[in-house]
Amino acid sequence: MKTSRRLFLTGTAGLTLGLPLLESLNGQARAAEGDPFLFFMRQGNGVTQADQDEAEGFWPSEEGELSASILESDSERVLSELSPYGRSITAIKGLSYAFEGNGCGHSGGGNQCLTANQVSDDPSGAASLAMGESVDNYVARAFSENGGAPLTLYTGPRSGYLEEVLSYRGALDIRPAEDDPWTAYQRMLGVDDGVDLEQLDLRRQSVNDVLSEQLDALMASPQLSSADVARLALHRESIRDFERLSCRVTEEQAQAMQDGVGLSTLDDRRLLVARQHLDLMALAAACGFVRSGTLQIGDGNDGTEYTIDGQRFPSFHWVSHRIYSDGDDGEAIVGAYEMHKAIDRLYGQTFLHLLDRLNEFGILDQGISVWCNDLGAGVSHSYNNVPFILAGSASGALQAGQFVDYGGVTHNKLMNTLINAVGVRTESGDLVQDFGHSSLEGGVLDGLLS
C-alpha cells in the first residue's frame, strides 16, 4: 500500500497526476551572505533617445552624479522612473555593438548583447546565432551555484520571430529559456515539500548511474557523427545533482503563478509575467541559488501589443519603426514616439520592480542588475548608444550613482567590467580583459571599477 508520498507534478491538461502543490510557506529568504550576482533584463526595439529628428526622451539631462532627487527632477526623461534608487543607478551611454547583424538587426543586436561576439553566417537572417559564450553563462561557470549554470527566463510568444537570443553556452549553442514562471519555480524547488530528500537523492543517484553508463556506451559508438556525440555529451553533463531552492515565494505569489500557467505567452500578460520572473530571480539570488540570470522580454523584435491607460498600442516593433509594419511596408502610426516613450517607462517600472524585490531582501547593492537592449534607438534601429542601465554596486566594487557617456566604445568593455565587478578573475588572479570576440580591443571601462 503506497499512500505516503505525494505527487508534485501536474499537467494543466490531460491526465491528472495529483493535486497541485500548495505552498506551505516558511517565510522569507535566508539572510544575504554577500555573494555578488549579475542579472540582465532585456528590452527590445531601442529606446526614445535622440535619434534622427527625434528628441531626447530617455537619458538624464546632465552627465555626472545621479541621485534620487536628480533623477526625480528630470521627470521628462524615462530614467526618472528609477529615481527611488538613484544612488545605486549607473547609466552608461556611448556603447556600441561591434559587429554587423546578419540579415536581421534584431537578431544581430540580441545575439551580441551578452556575448560581444560575431553573429553567425550560417544560420543567417532571423535564425542567426551568436558565435560565442554569453556573460551570464561565463559568470555562472565561475561559481558552483546551480551547477555553474545561469537562470534563463523569457516572456514572449512561442514560435515568435527569433525567440531566445540572449544566453549562450558557446558559439551557436543557445540556452533555451523557460517562459512559464510556475514551471521555473517548480524546477528550482526540485521536489515536493515533505519528501524524504535523503532517500530521494539516493534513489536518483542509482538511476543516474545507470543512465550515465548508457550514455557513455552510446557515445562510444564509432558510427556517430560529432554532432550526434555533442548532443549526447550535453545530455551526459546534464545528469547531476541539482541544488534546491531553500526558500519559498509567498502564497499569493505562488497562486498567481499557478493561475497563469498556460497564459504566459499572451501579450496582455507580458509584463505581469516579467514581474513574476523577476520575483524568482530576486528570490534565487537572496537564497544563494544562482549567481547570474537573464530575462528576455518579448521575442527578437518584440511585437507585443502593450496596453497603457486602457489604450492597446500596435505592435511594439511597429511603434519603434513608427509605422504599421515590421520594417518594410506600412503607414505612419500617429503618436508613435510618445507610445514608445510610454513603453520605455513601463520597462523602467518593471526594472524598478526587480530593484524593489532585491531591496526587500537587502541585496540590491550586493550584485548588479542590468537593463539592456538589443538596439540603441527605435527609428534607426542602430547599434550605437545601446543603453545599459545598471543598478547595484556588487558591494562597492562598482562606482554606482553616475551617468557616463563613453562616446562610442564597444560594449565588450562593459562586459569585462561587470565580470570583474562580481568577483571573477583570470586563473592567475588578474582582471578579466578579453571577454568576447578576439578582434575587439580589450579592457574595462574607465572610472567604473572601484
Add this chain to the structure above:
Amino acid sequence: MLLLFLACQGCEETAAVPELEDTPRVVRLTHTQWENSVQDLLSLEQQTGLSEHFLGDPLSEGFENEANRLQVSPELFQDYQRAAEALALLIVSDLDRYALVVPQDPRVAGVDFEQRLEAEDDAVSRSNGDYQSDGWLLWSDGSFSADLSVPEDGDYRMEAALSGSDCGDGVYASYQFQVDGEIIGFGETLPTLTTFSATSELSAGTHELQVVFDNDCYENGADRNLYMDWMQLSGVGGALGEGQAGPDQALAWIEEIAALAYRRPITEAQAMALLDLFEQGPDQIGSGDDFADGVEMVLVALLQSPHFLYRIELSELPDADGRIPLDGWEIASKLSYALWNTMPDAALFAAAEADELGTVEQVRSQAWRMLQDERSLAVVQDFHGQLMDTDNYANIYKDPERFPAYDPVLNETMRLEVEAFVEEVVFGEQAGVYSLYTAPYTFVNQDLAPIYGLSAVGSELQRVALDPDERGGLLLQSGFLASHADSRTPSPIHRGVFVDLEVLCLDLPDPPPNVTGLPAQEPGTTNRERVEQHTGEGTCGGTCHNEMINPAGFAFEGYDALGQARDLDNGEPVDASGSMTLSEGAVSWTTGREFVQLLAEHPDTHRCYAGHWLSYVQGRQLGELDDPLLDDLGAQSLEGLPITGLLVELVASDSFRMRAHP
C-alpha cells in the same frame, strides 16, 4: 548528381547507385512524440500533459523536429526526471494501471468481492413497472433495491446498466445510487444502455442498495421511464494488494517492458543493469511491497533512458551497393515516428521481429496500413501547420477602424480551417499537391463565412464550395492572407517571400540589415504602387524584389489584409498581374487565382513540397544528395500522385530505409 562508384569484386560490372545524404543517428523525441510514446508504453487512457511544462526547444530554421536542435539540457533533464518519477508512481499506485504494465505480476483487488443482480431477479425489489427485453422498466417514480452483504470493510463500486427515455423535452430519466438511504451518485441516463457507477466506503455486513428514479413525466404521449438491465457491487482496486511474483517474473517483465521502451530487444548486459536496479527497489523505496518497488525503480530509469528518449540507429554494415540498410527495429521506429509521431505498435514490432521490413514492398504495405490509422492525421496536420506557420495565426490583429467585422476569435478559427481543409484534401479526397493549392472548397463557420462572402450557421466548421474563379487552395484562404498582412494593408513582400521560399523553394538571399520602412500610402495610389516605388526597379531592392518577391506578392493584391476579395485598393483598381521566371521559363498571370493555378501545375511546387516532407521525416535540412529522390517524388506528384501515396513512396525510398556509408 553525385554518384558513388563501387568496384564489384569478382565480376565485370560496375554498380552505380545514388549516394545518400547523411542523417543523424541519434534523434531526441519531440515533446509531442514523448507524450504519445509514454501514453503507448504505459497504456494510459490519455496523454499525460506533462510535456507542456518541459523546457521548450529553441527555434529551428526548419521544422521543429530537426535533430540538431533537440537537446537535453540540465533543465530538460530535470523535467524528464520529475515526469519519470511521477509516472512510475502513478503506475504502482493503481491496480488497473499496474495490471496493464506488469502483467507478469498479477494482483488481486484490495477487496475480492463481486456480485451482480439482474433487474428481474427475485433478490431485487421493484416499486413498479414491467419486465422488458431482459430487464425491467420503471414507468413512474420509484426504485430498484436489494440487500447485499459484503465480507470486509473497504471501498466498493456500485454499478448499474441503465437507459432512459425523455418526455418530448430532451431530458432523459435521471437516477440516484443510494446506499442505506444515502446518495452516493446521481445523473441523467442516455437513450442507449450505459453503465453508470459510483464508489463508497462500506463496512463489513449487509447494506441496502437502491437505484432511484425520481423525474417521471408523461406529456402528449411522450413518456419518461427508467430501464435497468442489472446492478452490481464489487471491491475496488486502487492499492495493489498481495502478489506472488519473484525474480523470474522480474527478469521476464524487464525484458518485455524495456524492449518496448527501447523499441528493440535489449542486450543481456542491459537487462542485468536494469535487474540490478530492480533489486535496489526495496532498499531505495521501502514501501513494503518489494516487487512494486522494483517496478517503480526500473520505470523511472526506462523513462529517462537515452534508448527511450532518442530514436537511435547504430546499424553499420553496408550492403553490396555500399549503403547501410537500417535493421527491422530501426525501420519500425522510423516509420512509426514519421507517420504516427509515436512508438511502433504491435504489428510493426512483429514485422521487425520477423524481419519483414527489409523490402520496399514490405515498407510500402506497412505505410499504407499506418495511413489508415487516425494517428497519421495528427502528423499530416502538424506538418502543414508548421509549413503554413498556423501557430502564428494567433498573432493576427486587424485595425478595428478599417475592419470593424474583425474579431480575434477568428485567429483560432483560421487555424482550424487549415486543419479541416488538409484533412479533407489528404484523407477525405485522397488528393495530391495540386488540390492542396487549388481545391475550390474550404471550411467555415458563422464567424469565418463572411470573409468569403458566404453565410453559415453555427460555430462548427462545415465544408463549403467556393467560387472557383476567386478562390482555391491554401494560399487563397483567410489565414495565409491575413497573417501575411499588417493590421490595415496586405503585405505583398511577406506573401511573396512565403511563396518563393515555402511553395517554390527558391533560393533567396537574406534581406539587407536594418531595412527601413515604406512611406505612407498616398491618396489615389495603390499598395502595389507604393511597394514598387520603394523596392522595385531602380531601387536598391530592385533585383530580388522586382524579379522574385514582388510579382509573387502582388498576385494576392486582390485580397485585403483580412483575406477578403477586393477589386479596389484605395479607390483604384487592383492590379494582381505579373510574371516570373521559374525553372522552366517565364510564367505570367492576371489574377491571384491564375497564379495559384500555375503554381499548382508547376514542377517546382511539387518538388518543393516533397522536399519539405523529406526534411520533416528525416529531422534534418536537405542536401544536394537528396536531389535525385526529390526529382522523382516531384515528378510523381506532378503526375497526380496523392499526398498519401507521396508519403508511402517517401518512406519506401532508399533515403528513408538506408543510411550513407561514411
